[in-house]
Amino acid sequence: METHTPAQAHTQAHTTSLRTIAHSALQNTTPARLLLFLICIWVCAIAFCASAIVTVQQHIHAAITLGVDAAPSIIAAHRIEIGVQKMDADLADELILQPGQYEARSRADEFERCRVNVCRQLVAAAKNITYSTEQTHIENIQIALGKYDMQAQAMRDMHSLGKNNEALKSYLTALQILQAEIVPNTRELNKANIDVLEDTYAREKSASAMSRGLVLGIGGFLTALLVGTQIFLYTRFKRRVNVPLFLSTICTAVFVQHLSSELSESSRNLIVAKEDSYNSVVALLDALADSCDANAAKSRWLVDRQHADIHQKHFSEVTNRVANFAPDYDFAKTIALAQKQMSEHEKLNLPGFSGSLANELNNVRFGGEGEAALEALQSFADYLACDQKMRAQAGAATASKPVSAGAAPGAKPGSPSVSPVSKPGSAGVSPASSSFATAIKIGLGYDPNSSNYFFTKYEDALGRTESINEDNLNLAVQKAIKELNGLVSGSLLLSLFIVICSYLGLFPRIEEYQTKAYLHRRH
Amino acid sequence: MNGDLTGKNMDSKDVTPATDPLKAAPSAPAAANGDVQAPSEPASKDELLEASQKLQSMVPDDYHAWKMQADLLLAAIHKLETRTIEADESVKVMGVPLRESALREAAEEALRNCAHFALTFDERIRLVDEANRIRRATWF
Numbered sequence: 292m293e294t295h296t297p298a299q300a301h302t303q304a305h306t307t308s309l310r311t312i313a314h315s316a317l318q319n320t321t322p323a324r325l326l327l328f329l330i331c332i333w334v335c336a337i338a339f340c341a342s343a344i345v346t347v348q349q350h351i352h353a354a355i356t357l358g359v360d361a362a363p364s365i366i367a368a369h370r371i372e373i374g375v376q377k378m379d380a381d382l383a384d385e386l387i388l389q390p391g392q393y394e395a396r397s398r399a400d401e402f403e404r405c406r407v408n409v410c411r412q413l414v415a416a417a418k419n420i421t422y423s424t425e426q427t428h429i430e431n432i433q434i435a436l437g438k439y440d441m442q443a444q445a446m447r448d449m450h451s452l453g454k455n456n457e458a459l460k461s462y463l464t465a466l467q468i469l470q471a472e473i474v475p476n477t478r479e480l481n482k483a484n485i486d487v488l489e490d491t492y493a494r495e496k497s498a499s500a501m502s503r504g505l506v507l508g509i510g511g512f513l514t515a516l517l518v519g520t521q522i523f524l525y526t527r528f529k530r531r532v533n534v535p536l537f538l539s540t541i542c543t544a545v546f547v548q549h550l551s552s553e554l555s556e557s558s559r560n561l562i563v564a565k566e567d568s569y570n571s572v573v574a575l576l577d578a579l580a581d582s583c584d585a586n587a588a589k590s591r592w593l594v595d596r597q598h599a600d601i602h603q604k605h606f607s608e609v610t611n612r613v614a615n616f617a618p619d620y621d622f623a624k625t626i627a628l629a630q631k632q633m634s635e636h637e638k639l640n641l642p643g644f645s646g647s648l649a650n651e652l653n654n655v656r657f658g659g660e661g662e663a664a665l666e667a668l669q670s671f672a673d674y675l676a677c678d679q680k681m682r683a684q685a686g687a688a689t690a691s692k693p694v695s696a697g698a699a700p701g702a703k704p705g706s707p708s709v710s711p712v713s714k715p716g717s718a719g720v721s722p723a724s725s726s727f728a729t730a731i732k733i734g735l736g737y738d739p740n741s742s743n744y745f746f747t748k749y750e751d752a753l754g755r756t757e758s759i760n761e762d763n764l765n766l767a768v769q770k771a772i773k774e775l776n777g778l779v780s781g782s783l784l785l786s787l788f789i790v791i792c793s794y795l796g797l798f799p800r801i802e803e804y805q806t807k808a809y810l811h812r813r814h
Numbered sequence: 815m816n817g818d819l820t821g822k823n824m825d826s827k828d829v830t831p832a833t834d835p836l837k838a839a840p841s842a843p844a845a846a847n848g849d850v851q852a853p854s855e856p857a858s859k860d861e862l863l864e865a866s867q868k869l870q871s872m873v874p875d876d877y878h879a880w881k882m883q884a885d886l887l888l889a890a891i892h893k894l895e896t897r898t899i900e901a902d903e904s905v906k907v908m909g910v911p912l913r914e915s916a917l918r919e920a921a922e923e924a925l926r927n928c929a930h931f932a933l934t935f936d937e938r939i940r941l942v943d944e945a946n947r948i949r950r951a952t953w954f
Contacts, residue, residue, distance in 0.1 A: 320936075320939050321939060321942070321943050321946075322939060527943070527946055527947075528946045528949075529946060529947070529949050529950065529951040529952065530951075530952055530953070530954060531951060531952070531953045531954075532953055532954055533954075534954060803926070803942050803946075804929075804935075804938060804939055804942050806930055806938075
């Protein structure tokens with residue numbers, strides 16, 4: 292015969308009672324209802340926790356993709372391209388200038404500075420490899436850069452030996468490496484990151500509202516469930532306030548509101564980071580990369596007269612990518628309109644103007660950004676006007692007879708000393724003519740009448756505009772991530788708190804229906 | 815011994831509904847609805863006190879004993895609610911002053927103790943529910 296100790300009997304009785312409660316969970320009895328409330332609160336708390344964590348992680352992932360993974364790689368890739376374009380311009384300038392001259396040496400120094408910067412950006416990009424194809428492109432750039440450096444050195448050696456044709460040949464080989472290997476790889480590196488960034492942002496944008504709605508829905512339902520349980524306890528037990536449930540209701544309501552506002556603020560910051568800052572940064576870096584390409588094409592146009600038409604065409608193409616105007620619109624009208632709109636604190640809207648500078652000007656959001664961008668546009672207009680002047684001077688030289696090689700007559704101290712590269716007559720023009728020397732002076736000089744003066748001003752204004760946007764990009768991403776900090780652990784803690792509180796609040800009421808209560812007052 | 819509620823040696827287990835001195839008291843479930851129904855037979859204050867004296871003399875240790883106490887207290891509450899009798903601190907029913915709040919507390923306790931001896935789980939649920947319905951509302 293089976294015997295039970297009193298403790299075993301009590302445990303068995305207790306288990307039987309709980310089982311009976313569980314079996315009658317769907318019956319309209321108070322303990323069954325209490326158990327149902329308890330289970331519903333637990334399930335809801337867990338669902339709320341899970342959905343909150345998933346939503347917060349989605350937001351964090353989007354912010355990290357934008358600000359940490361993709362944007363720095365995109366910026367690094369742009370700077371690599373900008374750096375190599377500047378190296379190309381310096382190399383072409385060196386070929387025009389007399390070897391050993393101050394101007395030539397300063398170009399060589401500038402070339403070296405750009406090379407070092409490109410290497411640094413390559414390391415920055417390599418340290419931030421996130422996507423599968425990035426490494427291949429970085430390796431390709433690194434390999435091509437070595438070949439480019441060798442050709443650049445070969446060009447310098449030939450140039451210093453006076454073998455200008457060989458020097459030009461080496462330069463064109465270096466240019467071929469740059470255009471066929473380095474630049475395409477920087478653009479592929481860019482594309483890999485841009486694609487992921489755009490895809491992640493688009494997904495986040497569409498999923499954000501939905502997931503936030505889901506979290507708010509579950510959070511609202513959980514709050515309503517806790518309030519409903521309170522009402523049930525009051526009507527069935529004549530107890531006005533259940534302290535644990537009251538605390539969990541208050542905490543849930545406060546946390547849901549906090550979560551909602553933080554997610555909303557984080558989304559807003561992500562929009563600021565992407566739409567307001569990142570788009571401007573990309574537009575500005577595109578503008579700078581294309582402008583440097585154009586500036587190099589300008590130098591090539593001066594040095595490689597045999598392919599002058601190709602270089603001029605390339606110059607026009609890339610400058611059109613920076614700033615292009617519809618018929619009846621030009622720099623002057625657009626700048627005047629932009630100034631008027633800015634003085635009236637209107638959002639810039641510049642019709643008939645397209646290109647990367649237009650993209651930036653139509654996306655001005657931060658203090659000082661508009662002024663800097665407009666200054667860049669003005670400098671670019673001046674640069675193009677100066678370029679026109681240079682080409683007009685060179686055009687005049689085309690009509691004149693070739694003159695002997697050497698420095699341009701009447702060149703001021705500090706002005707570029709000209710070294711003829713093309714054989715007289717090889718391109719049909721002797722660049723050593725007086726007009727051509729003036730064209731070179733305009734093209735290579737840094738005085739206020741020369742194109743490099745305006746280009747430097749333009750570059751400086753672009754740099755300031757880009758810096759404003761990049762700072763705001765980093766700030767917005769930091770804020771977006773910072774706002775989400777603690778929400779994951781907060782969700783976990785809140786859910787645990789609700790589970791414990793609901794147990795503490797409901798278990799004594801469920802226990803009233805057990806047999807342990809005999810001769811004990813229950814309050 | 816059955817039916818002898820006055821005997822000091824009376825075992826509470828001997829008390830059966832057939833010998834219930836509270837024929838006039840309303841049934842517990844009915845009384846517990848918050849709106850105590852009228853007893854089938856009107857009981858006066860004296861009858862309540864008499865029944866109280868009889869029940870006080872025995873040790874309640876089973877379902878029926880606690881049920882009778884609960885019914886008596888519920889009947890007293892009903893009479894106070896319907897103003898059949900007036901509250902009187904000097905008068906005690908089952909050792910509890912004839913005051914609604916005190917009677918409600920005592921009735922709640924009696925019903926919970928009664929629930930302890932309920933033969934079925936459903937009956938226990940019903941009695942605890944009644945105890946909760948009859949108790950005075952508290953903050954916590």
